[in-house]
Amino acid sequence: MKNNFGIYIHIPFCVKKCNYCDFISFSNRDNLIKGYVETLKKEIEKFDFSEYIVTTIYIGGGTPSYIDEKYILEILSLLKEKLVNNSISWKNIEITIEVNPGTVTKKKLEIYKESGANRLSIGLQSTNNRLLNQIGRIHTFKDFLDTYNLAKEVGFDNVNVDLMIALPNQSIKDIKESLEEIVSLNLNHISVYSLILEEGTLLEKQIDEGKIELPSDEEERRMYWYVKDFLELHGYNHYEISNFSKEGKESKHNLNCWNQEEYIGFGLASHSYIDGIRFCNTSNLEKYIENINNNNLDKNREIEEKQEKEDEEKEFMMLGFRKIDGVDISKFKEKYQENPLFLFRKELDKLVNEGLVEVDLNNIRLTNKGLDLANLVFEEFV
Ligand SMILES: C[S@@+](CC[C@H](N)C(=O)[O-])C[C@H]1O[C@@H](n2cnc3c(N)ncnc32)[C@H](O)[C@@H]1O
Ligand code: SF4
Numbered sequence: 001m002k003n004n005f006g007i008y009i010h011i012p013f014c015v016k017k018c019n020y021c022d023f024i025s026f027s028n029r030d031n032l033i034k035g036y037v038e039t040l041k042k043e044i045e046k047f048d049f050s051e052y053i054v055t056t057i058y059i060g061g062g063t064p065s066y067i068d069e070k071y072i073l074e075i076l077s078l079l080k081e082k083l084v085n086n087s088i089s090w091k092n093i094e095i096t097i098e099v100n101p102g103t104v105t106k107k108k109l110e111i112y113k114e115s116g117a118n119r120l121s122i123g124l125q126s127t128n129n130r131l132l133n134q135i136g137r138i139h140t141f142k143d144f145l146d147t148y149n150l151a152k153e154v155g156f157d158n159v160n161v162d163l164m165i166a167l168p169n170q171s172i173k174d175i176k177e178s179l180e181e182i183v184s185l186n187l188n189h190i191s192v193y194s195l196i197l198e199e200g201t202l203l204e205k206q207i208d209e210g211k212i213e214l215p216s217d218e219e220e221r222r223m224y225w226y227v228k229d230f231l232e233l234h235g236y237n238h239y240e241i242s243n244f245s246k247e248g249k250e251s252k253h254n255l256n257c258w259n260q261e262e263y264i265g266f267g268l269a270s271h272s273y274i275d276g277i278r279f280c281n282t283s284n285l286e287k288y289i290e291n292i293n294n295n296n297l298d299k300n301r302e303i304e305e306k307q308e309k310e311d312e313e314k315e316f317m318m319l320g321f322r323k324i325d326g327v328d329i330s331k332f333k334e335k336y337q338e339n340p341l342f343l344f345r346k347e348l349d350k351l352v353n354e355g356l357v358e359v360d361l362n363n364i365r366l367t368n369k370g371l372d373l374a375n376l377v378f379e380e381f382v
Contacts, residue, residue: 001050001051001086002051003053004053004055004256004259004261005049005053005054005055005261005263005264006054006056006057006058006256006257006261006263006264007054007264007265007266008058008253008263008264008266008270008271009040009044009058009265009270010060010061010062010267010269010270011059011060011061011063011064011066012026012036012062012267012269013030013033013063013066014026014061014063015063015100015103016138018136018137019136019201019202020195020196020201020202022198022199022200023061023062024268024269025061025063026285032285033067035289036285036288036289037067037071037074039289039293040075041074041075041078042293043292043297044079044082044266045078045082046297049082050086052262053087054083054086054088055087055088055092055093055094055252055256056094056095056096056256057079057094057095058096058253059075059095059096059097059098060096060098061098062098063100064098064099065097065099065103065104065108066100066103069108070111072097072111072112072115072117073111073114076115076116076117080116090116091116091118094118094252095116095119096119096121096253097117097119098122098123099122099123099151100123100138100139101122101123101124101140101143101144101146101147102139103138104147104150105150106150106153109150109151109154109156113154113155117156118156118158119156119158119159119160120156121159121161121162121189121191122144122147122148122151122159122160122161123162124141124144124163124182125137125162125163125164125167126163126167126178127141127144127177128141128170128174128177128178129141130169134168135164136202141181148161157188158188158189158249159187159188159189160188160189160190160251161182161185161187161189161190161191162192162193163182163190163191163193163227164193164194165192165193165220165223165224165227166194166195166214166219166220166223167215168203168213168215169213170215170223172222172223172226175223175226176226179227179234183230187246188245188249189243189244189249189250189251190231190236190244191242191243191244192224192227192231192242193242194220194223194242197214231244237250238324239255239323239324240255240258240322240323241324241371241374255323257273257319258319258323259319259331260312260315262274265280265281267281267288268283269281269282271304272301276306276307276311277303277305277306277307278303278304278307279301279302280301280302281301281302282300282301282302288300309336313332313336313338313343314381314382315381316335316336316340317340318382320332321357321365321370321377321381322374323365324365324366325363326363326364327363327364329341330362340364341359341364344380344381347380347381350380351370351377351380355367356369356376356377357370358370
């Protein structure tokens with residue numbers, strides 16, 4: 001049986017679409033929530049877990065905390081039943097739920113806990129209400145604190161907070177204030193994402209119309225290094241390009257993805273990686289529900305990539321470079337019976353000469369310069 005198998009579950013509903021977001025989520029389809037969850041459960045029901053040992057479950061979105069808590073209970077109860085013989089014991093699975101401030105009650109959190117969830121990821125983005133309002137968030141910093149305090153009361157001690165940098169009109173001073181507030185909470189995990197301007201979003205329109213300006217690339221880099229220095233100074237380990245954690249509190253689910261482990265995605269537009277094949281469910285909500293109800297699961301899935309050994313090896317490198325420790329040479333050798341230093345000698349020679357990558361006894365990793373120019377490194381392994 002294969003170990004370290006992850007499950008991702010997508011809940012594509014939100015109170016309101018944020019101005020910058022192009023994740024598959026809807027703010028006006030509440031009439032479909034019940035049918036969606038029924039369908040999701042059918043999809044889970046039909047999956048054969050017999051070959052796998054599940055170690056992580058991640059319920060993401062969208063806003064999982066927007067839908068009725070009974071649905072989360074139903075989904076996790078079904079998984080608990082299905083995974084009796086196919087997981088490290090239920091209580092040892094890392095089970096994360098994404099929650100948004102402004103959508104959470106104490107009862108909801110209690111039901112999540114009863115359902116087996118043991119990790120929360122709270123989307124805050126900034127502690128500055130002016131910025132939150134400007135990017136279209138539905139909550140204030142105070143709403144976040146209320147959610148966080150409820151989470152603590154209910155007994156969630158493994159909590160991540162998402163922050164964003166390079167937001168329009170955001171200054172280093174704003175970032176400093178957000179970091180000071182968040183660090184004072186002594187959380188296990190902090191993710192910090194640089195804003196990506198996505199096509200078709202309201203933010204893109206506002207920028208095209210000249211109503212809003214984004215920070216320059218140089219300013220974005222200054223913010224990134226400010227965050228890195230600040231969090232490292234406050235006891236957080238920078239373990240992936242956008243992720244910081246207390247020792248031993250890394251997100252197991254995400255680490256598995258960066259370690260090229262397998263996972264199955266259930267739900268709309270969810271991604272999966274099994275047997276060297278990357279595939280994705282349809283993003284069409286009605287089609288998703290119809291195909292599963294008509295027992296046409298395969299019609300929902302689109303193959304994105306069937307990897308040959310060479311593709312897998314390159315991807316292992318690319319994913320490895322996302323981690324601050326870099327590519328683990330002995331794990332590469334174990335998995336592919338080849339030495340990555342020899343296999344990729346041409347690419348690595350170039351990258352080392354350019355000062356983007358460094359090699360030590362067992363790791364090949366980005367240098368500080370490489371962190372700033374990571375895309376140039378990834379390009380060598382596409
Ligand atoms: C999949 S979203 C869902 C989380 C949750 N719904 C929320 O918004 O709080 C996870 C995180 O991705 C980040 N994110 C979303 N859109 C982004 C963008 N365009 N650029 C950078 N980060 C983004 C945000 O930090 C968000 O919390
Ligand atoms: S950022 Fe989160 S809350 Fe906002 S629209 Fe995207 S998924 Fe929904």
